[in-house]
């Protein structure tokens with residue numbers, strides 16, 4: 001047993017699961033209990049005792065693991081899920097950002113973030129970095145934050161500028177000052193589920209002077225920076241990371257998303273300056289950002305995190321990302337001759353770490369979440385193993401990475417609170433929310449002129 005015995009009424013005992021702690025000291029622990037008090041894990045071990053009033057959860061036929069961390073999602077796109085299933089990055093910019101994005105009202109952002117966060121929780125993602133660049137007014141930002149808060153997820157709200165070419169094509173507009181109000185209004189305490197970051201535009205999206213201004217703004221506010229770099233667009237020649245280096249702006253407080261077309265020298269600079277990375281392998285291969293750089297990052301001693309990016313084109317769950325990252329990186333070890341044995345090095349356990357502890361590191365939350373460790377926050381997921389697509393279990397890490405999907409996510413805790421129980425989100429009026437979500441879809445797609453005829457002709 002690790003940790004102490006505790007007897008209190010706000011305890012939950014998760015009993016008899018196969019515990020994947022992801023903590024290198026504790027390892028994998030079969031037939032093991034996890035004891036939660038309040039928001040924290042207080043003990044992990046066999047035959048733990050709790051008070052008679054404790055909430056006891058039978059975890060036999062369950063894998064017990066840390067919640068997934070999605071380090072980059074434009075949650076505001078939830079109402080237009082799947083609208084661009086086979087687009088290129090060029091088409092995404094024109095179709096999604098410059099057409100649908102400009103139609104957003106604050107109320108659309110609210111329902112997007114609420115439903116997007118609930119979708120994440122339903123799939124076992126307990127921490128989400130919401131890369132919110134639809135702040136067409138201050139009310140849009142307020143709505144985004146309210147949506148996340150209402151869902152009960154742990155989130156980093158990464159405040160970005162509005163959509164529209166004037167903000168994104170070598171823009172001379174500085175990051176909106178409204179982020180200072182948001183910092184004061186919502187993020188005065190570190191002891192809450194929501195944190196703040198700056199969703200920054202890279203040099204190239206903005207002039208060098210604006211990049212300098214925006215990085216200094218984030219540092220003045222004491223918040224982390226998340227930035228897209230290295231995505232290839234037709235006819236655009238930029239070295240986002242190299243330019244950030246020339247401007248003297250790189251540092252350990254920055255997460256670099258994609259890095260798909262970044263040069264080796266640029267990746268070296270990220271490693272040298274202690275930055276973290278977010279790879280979104282599905283979208284990067286779908287839209288042609290470039291080849292996901294997982295192996296190139298690993299070769300430099302960096303452990304990438306994983307992200308979903310956009311549900312307008314990508315499944316919203318972490319299982320897809322883990323599997324995509326695994327097979328994409330393995331085939332890169334393929335050579336052009338049968339005389340060299342195929343010998344990839346990345347494994348299923350690597351991608352599970354990317355989706356949990358490495359994601360926590362990319363959000364600077366690894367002291368709080370990312371592993372099941374006594375003293376850390378109780379962000380815990382129970383995966384069922386007695387269902388037809390996952391039984392029988394041989395290697396529990398393999399069960400999670402290659403067999404499981406959202407339908408097996410049985411119970412989810414965020415900071416010790418149950419948000420999904422026995423396969424159902426709790427305290428959620430889904431039919432009311434679905435109506436609002438469809439209403440947002442109809443507004444957005446109608447005004448963008450891309451609503452399918454069948455939606456307009458429905459009979460309800």
Ligand SMILES: [Zn+2]
Nearest residue numbers: 072131228309
């Ligand atoms: Zn993105």
